[in-house]
Amino acid sequence: xxxxxxxxxxxxxxxxxxxxxxxxxxxxxxxxxxxxxxxxxxxxxxxxxxxxxxxxxxxxxxxxxxxxxxxxxxxxxxxxxxxxxxxxxxxxxxxxxxxxxxxxxxxxxxxxxxxxxxxxxxxxxxxxxxxxxxxxxxxxxxxxxxxxxxxxxxxxxxxxxxxxxxxxxxxxxxxxxxxxxxxxxxxxxxxxxxxxxxxxxxxxxxxxxxxxxxxxxxxxxxxxxxxxxxxxxxxxxxxxxxxxxxxxxxxxxxxxxxxxxxxxxxxxxxxxxxxxxxxxxxxxx
Numbered sequence: 001x002x003x004x005x006x007x008x009x010x011x012x013x014x015x016x017x018x019x020x021x022x023x024x025x026x027x028x029x030x031x032x033x034x035x036x037x038x039x040x041x042x043x044x045x046x047x048x049x050x051x052x053x054x055x056x057x058x059x060x061x062x063x064x065x066x067x068x069x070x071x072x073x074x075x076x077x078x079x080x081x082x083x084x085x086x087x088x089x090x091x092x093x094x095x096x097x098x099x100x101x102x103x104x105x106x107x108x109x110x111x112x113x114x115x116x117x118x119x120x121x122x123x124x125x126x127x128x129x130x131x132x133x134x135x136x137x138x139x140x141x142x143x144x145x146x147x148x149x150x151x152x153x154x155x156x157x158x159x160x161x162x163x164x165x166x167x168x169x170x171x172x173x174x175x176x177x178x179x180x181x182x183x184x185x186x187x188x189x190x191x192x193x194x195x196x197x198x199x200x201x202x203x204x205x206x207x208x209x210x211x212x213x214x215x216x217x218x219x220x221x222x223x224x225x226x227x228x229x230x231x232x233x234x235x236x237x238x239x240x241x242x243x244x245x246x247x248x249x250x251x252x253x254x255x256x257x258x259x260x261x262x263x264x265x266x267x268x269x270x271x272x273x274x275x276x277x278x279x280x281x282x283x284x285x
Contacts, residue, residue: 001249016062022130025059030123034115036103037096049092057085074215074239129218142261150184150203157200159275160222161246164236167220167280171203172211176218176236179204179211196270198248222278223251227268232271248272 013020032052037045061081088095106114158180165177182205185191218236226232231251237244250265 014062021024021062022127026061026123026126026130028055030119033119033122038100049089050145052092053085053089056088057081060084060189062254079203105264131144149187149190151187153183153185153202154272156274157185157246157272160234160272160278161236163275163278164218164220164222164234168282171219173218174210175196175209176238176243179180179208179228183243198266198269200244200246204242208242211238212241214241215239219283221269221281221283223281224273224278226266228265232266232269 011072013024032055035048037048040048058081061077064077064080102114102118103114106117111117125179159179162177165180167173180202183202184204186201186203216238218238221232222235224232224234232248233251234248236246239245247267248266
């Protein structure tokens with residue numbers, strides 16, 4: 001049995017469900033406990049605080065990939081991780097004082113190497129937490145059938161997106177069309193045949209070329225009249241260089257929306273619009 005390639009190893013180390021990530025993150029957490037901040041020079045202490053905050057922020061970023069709502073939202077992921085890292089850095093002085101008190105208390109009760117003990121306990125606790133978390137995920141998957149699940153794209157949706165991508169030769173439309181040809185609908189719960197969702201996610205072949213910029217809304221929108229009378233639009237979202245989702249929303253600034261005060265103006269939608277019922281509109285800056 002050979003060793004995994006560097007690329008695959010890196011992927012496993014940043015996958016919150018892989019044992020490689022669980023072991024590596026637990027060892028790193030334990031190793032940080034071996035450092036005594038009080039023995040560091042001011043510059044070294046500042047660097048250690050930054051490294052600790054960065055590590056916690058990075059681990060949070062990886063852990064949040066378990067959350068379907070955030071998994072494909074890089075802005076929300078980065079913002080949350082940055083907020084956590086900033087909080088950790090801001091509380092560094094308080095944390096260091098608590099660390100010193102804990103080490104002093106362990107020394108007083110006869111522990112000769114308190115930092116080694118804390119590092120071992122921290123590593124084992126992190127491993128136990130990882131195993132517990134993956135076991136919970138497995139149990140939930142068995143009970144609720146957590147996805148992702150993949151289904152073929154509805155022909156009406158495929159025609160709609162084809163029309164949007166073919167409406168302009170620019171904005172990486174050719175590359176996105178190549179991705180779209182391989183697309184399957186992605187669901188995080190077992191899909192219901194009679195359920196209509198105004199937000200759809202897709203999975204495309206990873207071997208297709210990514211587009212630049214990596215995250216943007218495709219500028220061609222499909223406008224149509226909703227049953228309530230308001231003008232709605234279907235939009236394509238690109239994330240991490242791949243076509244990721246299709247959503248319906250009310251066209252911003254539509255006149256009908258100002259006079260509509262009876263709940264959600266799109267609540268009466270029960271299906272995606274047919275291509276003959278839409279008008280393709282290219283957004284301009």
